[in-house]
Structures are given as C-alpha cells and as structure tokens.
Amino acid sequence: QVQLEQSGAEVKKPGASVKVSCKVSGNTLSELSIHWVRQAPGKGLEWMGGFDPEDTKTIYAQKFQGRVTMTEDTSTDTAYMELTSLRSEDAAVYFCTTGGYKWEYILNWFDTWGQGTLVTVSS
Amino acid sequence: EIVLTQSPSTLSLSPGERATLSCRASQSAGNLVAWYQQKRGQAPRLLISHAFTRATGVPARFSGNGSETDFTLTISSLQPDDFAVYYCQQRFAWPLTFGGGTKVEIK
Numbered sequence: 672q673v674q675l676e677q678s679g680a681e682v683k684k685p686g687a688s689v690k691v692s693c694k695v696s697g698n699t700l701s702e703l704s705i706h707w708v709r710q711a712p713g714k715g716l717e718w719m720g721g722f723d724p725e726d727t728k729t730i731y732a733q734k735f736q737g738r739v740t741m742t743e744d745t746s747t748d749t750a751y752m753e754l755t756s757l758r759s760e761d762a763a764v765y766f767c768t769t770g771g772y773k774w775e776y777i778l779n780w781f782d783t784w785g786q787g788t789l790v791t792v793s794s
Numbered sequence: 795e796i797v798l799t800q801s802p803s804t805l806s807l808s809p810g811e812r813a814t815l816s817c818r819a820s821q822s823a824g825n826l827v828a829w830y831q832q833k834r835g836q837a838p839r840l841l842i843s844h845a846f847t848r849a850t851g852v853p854a855r856f857s858g859n860g861s862e863t864d865f866t867l868t869i870s871s872l873q874p875d876d877f878a879v880y881y882c883q884q885r886f887a888w889p890l891t892f893g894g895g896t897k898v899e900i901k
C-alpha cells in the first residue's frame with residue numbers, strides 16, 4: 672500500500688522560494704504519477720500540476736507556469752515541488768497525491784494523499 | 795478549463811437525514827468525475843470515482859450519479875462521521891479542476 676510522507680511546515684518571506692518534499696513508501700516513485708494540490712486557509716482545493724502518464728511529461732496549471740517546478744529523485748523515492756517568487760496568496764497547505772501508475776498510460780484518481788505541508792508567507 | 799460549480803455551499807442536516815450534493819460542469823466531463831470527503835485538518839479522501847464507483851472501503855450509504863455536466867453525490871442516511879466538506883473533481887480535460895466544495899454541517 673502506497674504511503675506519502677511530506678516535509679514539515681515552512682515559513683518564508685515574500686519573494687523567496689519553498690521546496691516541499693513527498694517521500695514514497697510501499698512502492699517506488701518511478702512507477703507513480705505524482706500530483707500536487709494546494710489549499711489556502713478556509714478555501715477549496717486547487718490542482719497545481721503533476722505527471723501526465725499519457726504524454727509522459729509533467730504538466731502544470733497555467734496559473735503556476737514559470738513559478739513551479741516538480742521533480743523526482745528516484746534514488747530516494749522522493750518527489751519535490753518548488754514554488755518561487757512567493758507572495759502572500761501562496762500561503763496554503765500543499766498536498767502531494769498519487770494519480771495512479773505511469774505504466775497505466777492514463778491518469779487515475781487521487782486515491783492516496785500526503786498529510787500536507789503548511790507554507791506560511793510573511794514578512 | 796472545465797469549471798465545476800457545487801451547490802449548495804452549505805447543507806445543514808440532522809443525523810439520519812438524506813444529503814444530496816450537486817456538481818455542475820461548465821462543459822461535458824463525460825463520467826470522469828470523482829467525489830472527495832475532507833475533514834478539518836485532514837487530507838481529502840476519495841469516495842467516488844467515474845461518477846458512481848465507490849472507492850474501496852466506502853460505505854454503501856454513499857452513492858454517485860450523473861454524466862456529462864450534472865453530477866450528484868447522495869448520502870442516504872447521514873452518520874456523525876459524515877459531517878465534512880465534499881469536493882467534486884474532473885479529470886476529463888486539463889487542467890484538472892475541483893469544485894468549490896459543499897460543507898455538510900449538523901443542524
């Protein structure tokens with residue numbers, strides 16, 4: 672059974688960058704399609720991007736294009752999401768989640784989630 | 795972008811009552827819609843996929859219905875554990891989108 676363990680809370684100043692990690696256990700990261708979803712305080716869920724198994728590439732929501740980078744370190748089974756040029760509106764809980772297996776060649780549903788990482792942006 | 799509009803935003807009901815939540819898509823999402831439950835301070839939990847397929851371990855009182863642009867999540871008899879926020883999500887087209895959520899609260 673896949674489990675996702677995320678890194679701890681972060682406090683950043685406006686303009687800084689944050690890098691959140693998501694450690695996979697119960698399977699290997701290289702097989703999984705990892706996605707990132709964020710949730711601002713008291714707000715709904717917002718998809719940021721993730722791996723598209725059909726086109727075998729990482730796809731980002733247009734809103735975050737140019738500011739977000741999602742990477743994988745298969746040697747440690749850890750996925751990363753880096754967001755740059757932080758502003759107050761980026762304060763949120765960031766979740767990693769699995770969208771199935773890369774070898775399925777089609778995105779699946781988000782059935783496993785990390786516990787979330789709180790990112791605070793404050794001067 | 796497929797915009798998902800959930801209604802109502804808040805549903806106030808008593809335990810044992812039936813809850814009906816709506817999710818309307820701005821364009822066809824086929825049957826590629828899921829429902830998630832989220833409790834305070836927790837990650838979302840997948841309840842329903844492909845519009846009507848219950849995820850593993852989800853009680854039978856949860857059911858999903860609909861296709862194309864209109865989807866419904868029904869909780870046949872609310873249990874204390876069911877009071878939470880529910881989100882719909884589509885994966886018919888990029889970007890993936892979520893609805894704004896419906897909070898089911900105790901009346």
